[in-house]
Amino acid sequence: MFGFIHESIRQWCYQKYGEDAWIAILKRSGFESGKENIVNHYYSDQDTYILVDAVSTVCKMTREEVWENYGAFVITYIMEAGWDELVRSMSPNLKGLLDNLDSLHYFIDHVVYKANLRGPSFRCEDNPDGTITLHYYTGRPGLYPIVKGILREAAKKVFKLDIAIDIIGRTQRSVQMSTGERIEEHVIFQIKAQNTNQSNEDALGALPKQIESSDYQLRLSNKDFVNTFPYHIVFDRDCKLIQVGREIYSLSESDFATNPNQFTQSQHLKLKGQMMIMSGGNIIMYLCSPDVTSIPELLQFGMRMNSMPLHDATRDLILLNQQRLSDVEMKEEGSVKHFSRRKSFSLQLESNNEQLEQMAKDLEVEKGKTDALLREMLPPTVAQQLKNGLSVDAREYEEATIMFSDVPTFQQIVPLCQPKDIVHLLNELFTKFDRLIGLQKAYKVETVGDSYMSVGGIPDAVEDHCEIICHLALGMLMEARSVCDPISNNPLSVRCGIHSGPVVAGVVGTKMPRYCLFGDTVNTASRMESYSPPGRIHCSETAKLCAEKTGRVEFEPRGKVQIKGKGEMNTYFLIRSFKLSIWEITSRARGLIWSLDEKRFKVYFPDEDVNSIDGYQELRNSIVDDIIAQKATKGSRNCVIV
Template structure:
């Protein structure tokens, strides 16, 4: 995060440390127009405090200083420097700056603090800080110190003179408000000369108009009401004394009579304080937003009543301030400044309609001519139309970016699934070449091809339900697939109950025949754990193998397959079809190749007639002399039950299954039950 880099918080390891401790995701800490909850902020500050071994108050103060530095770096520099020629003027206008950035620029509508500055006779300042989020006053110290240094070239010292908290009752409930008083002193003389060297950088000199008594400067109440058509004046009891003429178009006449409590006319939106004289004085520098309680529809309805009926309606509204009418329709809002008059007993509210767009203007039934020519609200409405368009475009872009990121993640997940499926359909090396866009040339290999099937499968089909047949094949092939993956050979395809694999392609291995023999023994062992639902005996595979030269290449584009061609494939298929259930039949070429690199026990079967090849010498593979069944299948051996090699159990189970199939009462069973 940039904040910690600018504050010299240490190296990247510390940065990663507090982010990890806080639970922040990389790349998501700088989202524009996003409100981060106070909980996330507090967790982050706690983490920084622990990692850097400093107090939380120090972290908050450093954050306040960085807040000004960062704000000036991203484009607010000229605005901050142009606010006031001295520090007091800056602090007096801090509320309005905060309101503008928060409510006008970013539309965040956060619950901001309020500031009031007083000048002491000795040249020091008292800064009053009011907030509904207690404990964050150290941020103010960092902000004010950094502004004094960067903008006014002053070294100042802030000392907390007092800190109190009180419970405030609001319309939306009760909240705690904290009041902190800072004493601000100038530590040393300014480090640079100022053009206005005769004026203090902490405070400014105000002209004295007390001796001006020319009656020609006076203006009538009627002229004042026209010049400031939306203003009103209240006394110490917060009762109406005088108001501008334009308010009569939005508020019933009976409510605008002198002496009417202001709370009967307006609801305060900002700052979030009770609307009384003391609180208004405390927040005198804040931007006040008041909302008329009477909607335009209600105003129009009351205008149509007689005087007596209007008075009755006003009395009814006074008796029920909680009327739901306030929450319905469109109520005019006023935004402006509370100013204490010289009598110190009256406050004037200088304001304008809080209208920022053409749509809001039309909702209140107003036109631009309702705004005085000297009021900048006209320009604000017109300029804000373009700003709103830009904001909408930016928000839409952010939404589109977020959607694109989501779609990219989903697309990447689907791509990984597609790649995974392709790598399962083709040898991994070939699949990788296809994904890289390379052309796959057909090649000639020396390999060992194996076919196996379930001889009893054709007897099962007539007496089993389709879903049971699929479940049965899935169980058998799942176990065979496990051996294929474990021994590192390639599964070519399955057709019905026939299963085809090859060893030695596309990466050549001199041990291709030895590896395939181990695969055959492992498959034979795994198949015995699945029961024939008709004969109630373990399944016996019929396996055939042959080694020789084959042609291999990718065929097809929509569903590419890695296909094998040649006499080796044909002869391997014949070894399987001419074999016996429970036996692994190999040609002499596989026998010779397997014995070159491995040690096996074969039983000669003799010569059998093979179509197109005449009589071919064949062998039955019975066991491996290098690996036990437990090593081949990666199963743990039960030392109390199983033999060391496991081949005795394999031979016994095959013999028992063959014996049970020869029994007359088992041959024509029509029952098919799959557990």
């Protein structure tokens, strides 16, 4: 069906039920917003039925009620759209309007939309009581409620008349068309006027009075009739031709009766006119004229201007149209090219609109990716300030906790591996660390090589910042065990350094802004990491005291350690948290263990009996393994007592 129908349905739903209802209708029908109401597009009947069924469900109406309400609305819609003069000029009464509906459909299909479509057909009968019997024929069964809605509203708006419409018959039959077989529905309506002082005859326009000047009856011979009306066809109740006009006879092939197939399949002149039932009801006459609008069409069928009767307006139509074509041809070639360019531009504009819609959707997706990347580079609050065009001033935090972590054996691994293997190793390790950052609500500052810097209490100040970082460090040690050293295929070991103190934070750079931390706390945390044995979490005394304020954690004294640039410092090893188990920190199942298969891929097995309840025994065992491996390494100068 024409997109006009979809657009008018949308307008009706918007006015009566609102935008939210229409969005629900589109979602239910599967239409994409903006693609459901393209006026010049021709939608399949199935698409229209799906849309109407969605309206029926959302608006809680039967399909018949939807069609009838739509029929009433469409009269108002087309009259407000500028077609009111055409509707009012068709007839002074309702019957005349119904008699002209077929010609109106022909005009819309063939002139407005230039589509060779077969619309519905209407036929009126006058009844002795002044009512009208309307016969409605259509190849789309089930649409008859539209007719009821249209007739009621048209009678009310155009003729100020209330009418009652009753269905007195409805049948379906199979009709053989030139394009194949189709189901045709025949619905019979009875129409009568209501609440009017006029009779049905005057109100509806039925049974016009006969006016005769005398008793004289004009009689035409067959010869006079076929010459006066050269384009007419008369046939009886059995559809047998009784008489045709002079010009129709001259245009017919002599063998069309003996060779009907060839005659039917060839191209012929189209005739438009009116069917008239002669007195007695046994004969029908089709009084018509050729459907040609230009001289080239006239010549195509071997006709000349004298083929048209002088009283036939088709002559004037052909001459006027020919004059219009001549005026167009006389215009400059540039004007023709300009028109062609405009038409091409219009088509290109429509195509560009569709591309722009798709680009807008793609842009939203990319914008989401950009925002996500920006949130990775900067804290969300800082990123939002920069997006809004605001400046971000440096801020001093009285206390925050910073942690550095790295892979102690990284420098021994690099010379023995391909670059892509190193990238894969760090990507796997840092992806696991990033997940822990999200779980513990910490902030990842940056990564440089194998070094991973994170902070708690920045940019949003929190009281338990050190406890957060302690949990993060314990999780990192455990998660690193699931990453393999590409050289030895043993679980990877990392070390961490933690320190708490005052920090200054701010955005550095404009082209590629970075959120940076400054202060002695940063340097001290880096020293804690540098002086940490593999597989351990090395903490300053300040960090220990800060963690114990809010958390229940266990530390192991390391004693005094000579720190470069700091002198002797009391430091500690973080052992465990009494608040959270390793499984809670890493959000892993307790019994999930892994081993390497024959292709050196990790395979996970669920077995709760293998692991301890809190997971710290496994973490302790891995630390011991690292120390043993370190002692066994030749040339090692480090000595760690556990």
